[in-house]
Amino acid sequence: xxxxxxxxxxxxxxCDESFASMENAVHDENWSEAKKLFExxxxxxxxxxxxxxxxxxxxxxxxxxxxxxxxxxxxxMEHEQMKKLVQDMRADIDSKNKxxxxxxxETLMMTxxxxxxxxxxxxxxxxxxxxxxxxxxxxxxxxxxxxxxS
Amino acid sequence: MFKGLSTDQAPPIxxxxxxxxxxxxxxIFIATIFILYPQEVIFNxxxxxxxxxxxxxxxxxLAMIIFGALQxxxxxxxxxxxxxxxxxxxxxxxxxxxxxLALSSGFLGSSTFLLIIGSTMLSLAFGVFxxxxxxxxFKVKYITSTVNAMKIFSLAGLITAGVGLYLLSSYITYDIGxxxxxxxxxxISFALFGFAFILVMGVAFxxxxxxxxxxxxxxxxxxxxxxxxxxxxxxxxxxxxxxxxATPILNIVEILAIVFATYGLYILENRRRAVxxxxxxxxxxxxxxxxxxxxxxxVDSKISTIAFxxxxxxxxxxxxxxxxxIVPFLSWFxxxxxxxxxxxxxxxxxxxxxxxxxxxxxLSSIFCFILAxxxxxxxxxxxxxxxxxxNILLMINLATATKTYHEISKLDPMAAFK
Numbered sequence: 001x002x003x004x005x006x007x008x009x010x011x012x013x014x015c016d017e018s019f020a021s022m023e024n025a026v027h028d029e030n031w032s033e034a035k036k037l038f039e040x041x042x043x044x045x046x047x048x049x050x051x052x053x054x055x056x057x058x059x060x061x062x063x064x065x066x067x068x069x070x071x072x073x074x075x076x077m078e079h080e081q082m083k084k085l086v087q088d089m090r091a092d093i094d095s096k097n098k099x100x101x102x103x104x105x106e107t108l109m110m111t112x113x114x115x116x117x118x119x120x121x122x123x124x125x126x127x128x129x130x131x132x133x134x135x136x137x138x139x140x141x142x143x144x145x146x147x148x149x150s
Numbered sequence: 151m152f153k154g155l156s157t158d159q160a161p162p163i164x165x166x167x168x169x170x171x172x173x174x175x176x177x178i179f180i181a182t183i184f185i186l187y188p189q190e191v192i193f194n195x196x197x198x199x200x201x202x203x204x205x206x207x208x209x210x211x212l213a214m215i216i217f218g219a220l221q222x223x224x225x226x227x228x229x230x231x232x233x234x235x236x237x238x239x240x241x242x243x244x245x246x247x248x249x250x251l252a253l254s255s256g257f258l259g260s261s262t263f264l265l266i267i268g269s270t271m272l273s274l275a276f277g278v279f280x281x282x283x284x285x286x287x288f289k290v291k292y293i294t295s296t297v298n299a300m301k302i303f304s305l306a307g308l309i310t311a312g313v314g315l316y317l318l319s320s321y322i323t324y325d326i327g328x329x330x331x332x333x334x335x336x337x338i339s340f341a342l343f344g345f346a347f348i349l350v351m352g353v354a355f356x357x358x359x360x361x362x363x364x365x366x367x368x369x370x371x372x373x374x375x376x377x378x379x380x381x382x383x384x385x386x387x388x389x390x391x392x393x394x395x396a397t398p399i400l401n402i403v404e405i406l407a408i409v410f411a412t413y414g415l416y417i418l419e420n421r422r423r424a425v426x427x428x429x430x431x432x433x434x435x436x437x438x439x440x441x442x443x444x445x446x447x448x449v450d451s452k453i454s455t456i457a458f459x460x461x462x463x464x465x466x467x468x469x470x471x472x473x474x475x476i477v478p479f480l481s482w483f484x485x486x487x488x489x490x491x492x493x494x495x496x497x498x499x500x501x502x503x504x505x506x507x508x509x510x511x512x513l514s515s516i517f518c519f520i521l522a523x524x525x526x527x528x529x530x531x532x533x534x535x536x537x538x539x540x541n542i543l544l545m546i547n548l549a550t551a552t553k554t555y556h557e558i559s560k561l562d563p564m565a566a567f568k
Contacts, residue, residue, distance in 0.1 A: 017363070019363070020422035020424075021422075023425050024423070026425075081486055081487075100495070103494075103496060103497035104495050105425070106495070107482055107495045109361065110361070110475070110496060111483070113361055117226050117227060120294075121292060125291070126292075
């Protein structure tokens, strides 16, 4: 059973959708809508990171115990890269700097997608594998995590 | 226990870049041959000049960019990490570059000695590359449609290279058998549909839905097409060797390619991201050219026209679009990972205007080449001139990003905090 992989991959796609809507609003220079959609996207993205950082990664590390070839530090580093980009994008939306915003959004898009590939191809299958039958429980725990506003 | 993801998973930036920056030089060699030799010699697939030209493209441009990109993409797409990546890249790059030069000069100057050098170096390049990645891919624990497509692509690549080596040995020993053309057809079919088309599918399955936020390719295309194409190629080879007419088998593959490309265009047209991205032009040109070339093949059109549409319309345009995505991203990613904070974003490494200009000149060169296959040599000269300019611009664009990367990477990342 690959419940973690399925749920989290679908959540990636949902974040992509929310990203595209936000970008499209900036493209149309509908700034109030863009701000709203941006905050909604940022909240979805950070919640996804939280599910991984606060629940999934610790559970995985505790179970696998393979510190020397543990993929979580790379995933965490890339989360930090993306959080920084989101902050910079917020500044561009506030100052209505469309051109610079699209430079950053393209950067975030590439970073996000190559990160998603690594997670979907390796990280999630590993977690499903390590957690065995308990992966559904872990997923419930991830879903029940409280959303913290960005 | 778990291999694949680690902090040093990405190869140094110079690994893919040296392959990317070498390819346009080979493209310029091709256009130089177009200017120096008569059109009827170039457009006749059996002449040594045509063989030299085709291999300057398939080895010096196509394999060059694919080999460079795969060393970067394997860790991301398949979690497969090449050990001693710098040494690996150096062996493959040097042998591929000088092997291609020797092979092409061997054909151009009818030199057996150069053909022997070329075949040895190319065997090394292909052998080292494919045996390494096949070993890695078959060790991947979690299989996806992209990993499967890559495995099949690698097998097809090895078969292409093996059959190529056999053909080459007959030139070296002056022993061209009666079935030489049949074997050459097997070599070409595996190169185009196995090596190139299957890889393009594998990459498109991942990249088109992800980077442009579009729908996924249907599951039957993702799971079945690469295998069916490979199966058809094996059947084609068997029928050809047995002396049977195998054209209908290739026709099936051509129709599958049309279905794939039509889907790809459909997904791109209906993508969720409205924002303009110049690499879309390259993808669309590539998929549209794939459809056009397959139709031309099905109606048995002129081989020279098909060759231009396939090589420059379908393949090289896709590779250029891919490099324009990869090079700025890697520059940013490596700088960011080294701790540099105030760095240009992805759109600030290469000026979008220069990419558009390069695209338009490149597209014009393709039109001229196609016209040359219908009308006269004047169009071949015009096309070659435009093609050379577009490749110089491509090199400048890629080198601009590389230069920015090197300038910033020399700075102290902590200086901003001092």
